Amino acid sequence: MVAGSAFELLWLVPALPLAGALVNLFFGRRLGKAAGALASALMAASFVMSAALVVKLLAIPSEDRLVVRHLFDWIQAGSFNVGVGLRLDALSAVMILVVTGIGTLIHVYANGYMAGDPRLGRFFAYLNLFVFFMLMLVLAQDLLLLYLGWEGVGLCSYLLIGFWFDKTENANAAKKAFVTTRIGDTAMMIGIVLIVTYLGSLDFDRILINPQLTKGAATAIALLLFAGAVGKSAQVPLHVWLPDAMAGPTPVSALIHAATMVTAGVYLLVRMHVFFEISGIALTVVLAIGLITALYAATCALGQDDIKRVLAYSTVSQLGYMFVAIGLRAYAAAMFMLVAHAFYKALMFLGAGSVMHGMHEETDMKKMGGLIGRMPVTGWTFVVGALALAGIPPLAGFFAKDQILEIANSTGRNLVYFLGSLGAFLSALYMGRLVFLTFFGKPRSEEAEHAHESASMMTIPLVVLAVGSALAGWLSLSPEGRMSTLLEPVVGDVPAGAAGMAAGTLVAVAVTLSVSALLTAWVVYASGKIDWIALRVRLAPVQRMFARGWYFDDIYSALLATPGKAVAAFTAYVVDLRVIDGAVNAIGTMVQRLAGSTRRVQTGLVRSYALAFLVGAVGIFIYVGVRF
Amino acid sequence: MRTPIAAFIVLSGILFSIGTVGVLVRRNALLIFMSVELQLNAVNIALVAFSRMRGSLDGQVLAFFSMVVAAAEVVVGLAIIVSVYRRRQSIDVDEARSLKW
Amino acid sequence: MPLDNVVFWIFAPISVASAIAMLTRRNAVHAALFLVVNFFTVAVFFLILEAPFLFAVQIIVYAGAIMVLFLFVIMLLGVDREESLRERIIAQRPVAIGLGLAMAAEVFFAVRAGIGFARHAPEGFDAVNAGGNTQALARVLFRTYFFPFEVTSILLIIAAIATMVLASNKTRSITRAEAAEAAAAAEAGDDPMQDAR
Numbered sequence: 010m011v012a013g014s015a016f017e018l019l020w021l022v023p024a025l026p027l028a029g030a031l032v033n034l035f036f037g038r039r040l041g042k043a044a045g046a047l048a049s050a051l052m053a054a055s056f057v058m059s060a061a062l063v064v065k066l067l068a069i070p071s072e073d074r075l076v077v078r079h080l081f082d083w084i085q086a087g088s089f090n091v092g093v094g095l096r097l098d099a100l101s102a103v104m105i106l107v108v109t110g111i112g113t114l115i116h117v118y119a120n121g122y123m124a125g126d127p128r129l130g131r132f133f134a135y136l137n138l139f140v141f142f143m144l145m146l147v148l149a150q151d152l153l154l155l156y157l158g159w160e161g162v163g164l165c166s167y168l169l170i171g172f173w174f175d176k177t178e179n180a181n182a183a184k185k186a187f188v189t190t191r192i193g194d195t196a197m198m199i200g201i202v203l204i205v206t207y208l209g210s211l212d213f214d215r216i217l218i219n220p221q222l223t224k225g226a227a228t229a230i231a232l233l234l235f236a237g238a239v240g241k242s243a244q245v246p247l248h249v250w251l252p253d254a255m256a257g258p259t260p261v262s263a264l265i266h267a268a269t270m271v272t273a274g275v276y277l278l279v280r281m282h283v284f285f286e287i288s289g290i291a292l293t294v295v296l297a298i299g300l301i302t303a304l305y306a307a308t309c310a311l312g313q314d315d316i317k318r319v320l321a322y323s324t325v326s327q328l329g330y331m332f333v334a335i336g337l338r339a340y341a342a343a344m345f346m347l348v349a350h351a352f353y354k355a356l357m358f359l360g361a362g363s364v365m366h367g368m369h370e371e372t373d374m375k376k377m378g379g380l381i382g383r384m385p386v387t388g389w390t391f392v393v394g395a396l397a398l399a400g401i402p403p404l405a406g407f408f409a410k411d412q413i414l415e416i417a418n419s420t421g422r423n424l425v426y427f428l429g430s431l432g433a434f435l436s437a438l439y440m441g442r443l444v445f446l447t448f449f450g451k452p453r454s455e456e457a458e459h460a461h462e463s464a465s466m467m468t469i470p471l472v473v474l475a476v477g478s479a480l481a482g483w484l485s486l487s488p489e490g491r492m493s494t495l496l497e498p499v500v501g502d503v504p505a506g507a508a509g510m511a512a513g514t515l516v517a518v519a520v521t522l523s524v525s526a527l528l529t530a531w532v533v534y535a536s537g538k539i540d541w542i543a544l545r546v547r548l549a550p551v552q553r554m555f556a557r558g559w560y561f562d563d564i565y566s567a568l569l570a571t572p573g574k575a576v577a578a579f580t581a582y583v584v585d586l587r588v589i590d591g592a593v594n595a596i597g598t599m600v601q602r603l604a605g606s607t608r609r610v611q612t613g614l615v616r617s618y619a620l621a622f623l624v625g626a627v628g629i630f631i632y633v634g635v636r637f
Numbered sequence: 638m639r640t641p642i643a644a645f646i647v648l649s650g651i652l653f654s655i656g657t658v659g660v661l662v663r664r665n666a667l668l669i670f671m672s673v674e675l676q677l678n679a680v681n682i683a684l685v686a687f688s689r690m691r692g693s694l695d696g697q698v699l700a701f702f703s704m705v706v707a708a709a710e711v712v713v714g715l716a717i718i719v720s721v722y723r724r725r726q727s728i729d730v731d732e733a734r735s736l737k738w
Numbered sequence: 739m740p741l742d743n744v745v746f747w748i749f750a751p752i753s754v755a756s757a758i759a760m761l762t763r764r765n766a767v768h769a770a771l772f773l774v775v776n777f778f779t780v781a782v783f784f785l786i787l788e789a790p791f792l793f794a795v796q797i798i799v800y801a802g803a804i805m806v807l808f809l810f811v812i813m814l815l816g817v818d819r820e821e822s823l824r825e826r827i828i829a830q831r832p833v834a835i836g837l838g839l840a841m842a843a844e845v846f847f848a849v850r851a852g853i854g855f856a857r858h859a860p861e862g863f864d865a866v867n868a869g870g871n872t873q874a875l876a877r878v879l880f881r882t883y884f885f886p887f888e889v890t891s892i893l894l895i896i897a898a899i900a901t902m903v904l905a906s907n908k909t910r911s912i913t914r915a916e917a918a919e920a921a922a923a924a925e926a927g928d929d930p931m932q933d934a935r
Contacts, residue, residue: 638740653842655757682784694866694878720905
């Protein structure tokens with residue numbers, strides 16, 4: 010640990026967005042348009058602060074790169090202490106740069122996107138509050154503080170998905186997101202309690218270095234924490250909330266449901282990787298879930314017509330890849346993918362928002378087409394993001410995905426490699442479909458013909474993010490690249506293996522897959538040689554299955570929601586109304602009847618009372634007399 | 638003095654009981670009040686008798702206080718009876734029975 | 739038989755008889771007069787018990803002041819007419835008399851079990867009453883019981899003020915709600931004052 014005066018200001022990084030949130034919450038209405046400017050300025054300040062601190066951190070020799078700033082004691086109960094402390098190491102440095110950097114761009118963009126909304130102050134308050142909680146999550150020195158941030162971002166996610174709550178659909182989506190992630194959060198809380206039980210502390214300094222745990226305990230803790238990550242990062246089977254969460258404003262989708270909050274699960278697992286490694290089996294579970302999610306969500310993305318839902322399923326799929334990387338113990342690769350994904354997915358969400366702006370809030374891709382000529386900046390930046398995701402070198406996504414597959418290959422997990430490549434192919438396919446349907450071909454509606462480019466406040470962040478998406482690969486050109494070197498003190502070495510094919514072969518295979526997928530998409534959706542609408546009708550059952558996400562929602566509502574509502578109705582109308590109210594009413598009636606009969610004792614005749622008095626007096630006299 | 642103390646106490650008890658019965662059987666508020674005075678006097682006899690038995694004046698002092706209190710009580714009580722009579726034109730206690738339920 | 743014994747056994751029956759007579763009189767004035775007789779007998783008992791000061795006070799305060807006050811009120815209210823002795827509350831009278839007898843019996847047995855019937859007062863109360871009963875009483879009252887004695891003065895003042903307040907003929911002005919209620923009751927042919935009858 011290094012003491013440095015500059016690091017004393019670490020608390021400012023989360024404090025600035027919190028200040029913005031408080032000001033906007035209380036004075037947002039009076040600030041009017043200034044609310045957005047204030048929020049963005051504070052975010053930018055927070056980003057500059059973060060960047061400066063990270064630069065200072067990088068000046069420290071890598072094995073000493075850990076700064077802990079204890080702010081105050083939070084809970085003191087016997088030997089169990091929880092303090093509020095901030096921890097800046099390589100891992101949280103990466104996270105705060107992503108959160109504040111992308112967050113700043115999205116704030117700026119939101120100024121344009123949300124212009125004219127009557128509750129602008131409220132919106133930016135929530136957005137700033139979200140960033141505050143996210144920063145607490147990644148900077149926490151303590152698992153409980155991390156959990157506080159974890160729940161805080163969940164709350165903000167709920168508030169922002171339901172920001173336009175006057176639509177029932179949005180309110181329901183918000184509720185669904187909250188309840189679904191809650192399932193994972195509860196499991197995570199149990200995991201935290203288990204850690205306290207076994208290790209007696211939640212301080213990262215104490216629980217992450219050689220925790221004395223049996224394999225079984227480590228497995229239980231790891232799987233419970235993973236359950237929390239599954240909820241937050243929308244992995245199968247708790248992924249159902251994320252596509253619906255697209256009901257929120259698009260900047261929210263970009264910030265929370267693509268770039269930052271949903272990656273909190275990845276961060277958590279990387280941070281707590283020690284437990285997973287002790288367990289071993291937990292890593293396999295993570296790998297399996299990640300792989301299933303990656304493939305499953307990619308197929309779902311193929312079936313969506315709503316541009317934001319394609320991106321949502323794409324996000325789920327990409328998060329699956331990150332979990333695959335964690336399952337392979339390639340933590341640096343997971344973090345690198347997180348960063349790269351944050352760039353290109355935020356870019357594409359913001360691009361989709363820009364498209365919606367130009368199309369009068371239309372999100373159905375069937376009604377788009379040919380937008381590239383009318384919205385050149387949005388269109389070309391979007392293409393950059395899509396190519397990055399599809400895995401075309403030298404864009405960031407190529408390196409990210411390729412590293413994961415390379416590690417899978419070199420450690421001899423051929424099934425993982427094969428399925429991962431299949432997922433990559435599908436990713437390129439749905440990305441191609443999205444781009445060709447939206448930006449190329451002929452306009453398929455009035456709105457598409459008259460679409461217009463968005464204001465520069467929205468396009469400038471797009472350009473910045475596009476540059477980032479293109480260049481982020483520089484961070485890690487190979488599995489042993491800069492990201493690995495940076496994170497090595499936190500997560501250890503990259504798993505090495507000599508099996509599998511040579512690196513050059515892998516790159517060739519990956520590029521061939523991506524390009525062929527994009528070509529397929531072009532042939533089907535933009536060349537005009539194939540009537541894709543007819544194809545769609547012919548493949549209707551498959552298409553419907555993909556579109557509905559393999560009927561997960563229907564299964565859940567049949568298995569859980571319907572019985573749940575029945576139980577709720579039973580408790581409300583039978584237990585509450587009859588049993589509980591009945592008991593209360595029965596007591597009331599009983600008292601009333603008893604009073605009705607006993608009130609006759611109260612005759613109002615003072616002499617009767619006096620007689621009763623005398624009966625008592627004589628009675629006591631007799632009692633005393635008998636006693637003595 | 639050759640009279641047994643017990644005689645005074647028993648007499649006191651008899652008078653007290655008569656006063657009690659008077660309170661319970663008479664409907665006239667004034668008669669009830671007189672019966673209460675009778676009870677107070679009965680107690681005074683007992684107090685003075687005990688004072689004599691113990692060879693101390695404390696009982697007599699207590700009887701004295703009891704008389705003072707009785708005087709105050711009679712004054713207030715009679716005032717109440719007067720005001721009740723003004724309001725209801727009756728001092729029958731059975732008729733003042735609205736304080737019920 | 740000593741003299742005090744003779745006096746006691748003459749006055750005790752008078753005392754009991756006058757008490758019973760008081761509560762069986764239909765006329766309040768007669769009852770009050772029998773009560774005066776009873777008060778005089780009580781005064782005699784005080785004299786036997788060597789409490790001459792209380793004897794005087796009993797006659798002056800009770801037989802004098804209080805009974806005069808009683809008679810005064812009886813006359814003032816004009817209730818000196820014969821009244822019915824019929825009991826209207828079921829079982830009130832037999833139960834009351836029974837309990838009264840029970841209480842007297844209890845006192846009897848309590849005295850027998852406690853101080854015993856043969857117990858006589860010690861001789862030599864003169865030493866206690868040295869210098870006269872009044873002076874002796876004054877010594878106890880103004881030394882040991884000085885504070886309670888002063889407190890009784892407050893009690894008497896409060897009683898005097900209370901009496902004046904209660905007896906003043908000022909009637910409270912009726913609220914509008916009460917007036918409306920009374921009017922409604924009158925309309926319904928139902929006097930709220932008569933509800934007990």
